[in-house]
Amino acid sequence: MDFTFTEDQLLFQESVSDFLKNEVTPEKIRELWETDTGRSDELWAQLVELGLAGMTVPEEFGGLGMNELDFVLLAQEAGHAALPEPLVHIALVAVPTLTALNNEALSNEWLPKIAEGSAKVVVGLEQNVFVEDAHIADLLLLQNGDEIHALGKDQVELIYNESVDPSRKLYKVNWTPSADTCVASGAEGKAIIDAALNRGALAVAAQALGLAQRMIEISVQYTSERQQFGVAIGTFQAVKHHMANIAYKLEYAKTPVARAAYALVNNLSTVDLNVSHAKFAACEVSDLAAKNCVQVHGAMGYTWEVDLQIFMKKAWAFNNTWGDAAFHKNRVADFVLADNALLGAGNTFLS
Numbered sequence: 001m002d003f004t005f006t007e008d009q010l011l012f013q014e015s016v017s018d019f020l021k022n023e024v025t026p027e028k029i030r031e032l033w034e035t036d037t038g039r040s041d042e043l044w045a046q047l048v049e050l051g052l053a054g055m056t057v058p059e060e061f062g063g064l065g066m067n068e069l070d071f072v073l074l075a076q077e078a079g080h081a082a083l084p085e086p087l088v089h090i091a092l093v094a095v096p097t098l099t100a101l102n103n104e105a106l107s108n109e110w111l112p113k114i115a116e117g118s119a120k121v122v123v124g125l126e127q128n129v130f131v132e133d134a135h136i137a138d139l140l141l142l143q144n145g146d147e148i149h150a151l152g153k154d155q156v157e158l159i160y161n162e163s164v165d166p167s168r169k170l171y172k173v174n175w176t177p178s179a180d181t182c183v184a185s186g187a188e189g190k191a192i193i194d195a196a197l198n199r200g201a202l203a204v205a206a207q208a209l210g211l212a213q214r215m216i217e218i219s220v221q222y223t224s225e226r227q228q229f230g231v232a233i234g235t236f237q238a239v240k241h242h243m244a245n246i247a248y249k250l251e252y253a254k255t256p257v258a259r260a261a262y263a264l265v266n267n268l269s270t271v272d273l274n275v276s277h278a279k280f281a282a283c284e285v286s287d288l289a290a291k292n293c294v295q296v297h298g299a300m301g302y303t304w305e306v307d308l309q310i311f312m313k314k315a316w317a318f319n320n321t322w323g324d325a326a327f328h329k330n331r332v333a334d335f336v337l338a339d340n341a342l343l344g345a346g347n348t349f350l351s
Helices: 007-023 026-033 041-049 068-081 087-100 104-116 186-225 237-265 271-302 308-319 325-336
Strands: 121-124 139-144 147-152 157-161 170-174 182-184
Touching (some): 007 041, 007 068, 026 308, 068 087, 068 237, 087 121, 087 186, 182 186, 186 237, 186 308, 237 271, 271 308, 271 325
Antiparallel strands (some): 139 147, 147 182, 157 170
16 A cells, blocks of 8 residues: 655645745745735736646636645645745635535636636634635635625625734624525535535644744754854754754654545545644644744844744644644544544554
């Protein structure tokens, strides 16, 4: 049984990585902080041209028809670059949610627009107090109990809420549910909402892996240049331990994230467990990376001028979105502590 990503998936990841390294620099991110929307139409157009916006859109609507396993590595690269654009949310959450609604009118209107880059769709669940990127959304899919409502931007009132991460644009969305806007309810609505929550958690987990890797790279470079007592501080054993403690946890977190993507694609019965394991493991390592990397930077790590803060603050924000650590620990505990829990190596690959 082969658990590796395919050559095509790895090549696509490499090409996207190269693009993001060149186009989404810390300098560019800081420039966007000063704009009204915090987003770049030019950068979005480039992402669309690469086919990324429509990657998970079904082929009959002009997309590439790919799935979570195809996109999860790209989500890691988006985290590595601290990409401000809502690419990961649209590809991993909004498009699958819109498709799952099985609403012909909505699909025909919005999926082709997403694929061609002329429209953005965001999903807002009650698990998250605020909706990210609501200000640039052409369509909002919002939860009300076990209902999902589809609303245009002229049907909602947005109240901005500042985030610890300047790249995140969060809004409280005021709106009135109605029969006209409801597109799913009851058991169907709950199933779609649960799936959207899992997809959102996976999206954050994958990006958290990239954030942790980037913080390691920034800190290794800094500690190789910063000197004390005539030598680079990176040669000190204590500093090496700080970096090693992140690196090994990062490697262990990659597998649960890939497993969660597989579980979503194949609709496994363990999907809640797999996603929560991935979200907790990935955010735990990104949080540790933020802590240890600030420490090896010394007082410099707390300053606005150091690029580390771009990635560190995003990691902090991700920790508490699409379910916090307590939420995901409880979902894992519900499985592990159940009377009929199938534990042990022999049950690892049961679905």
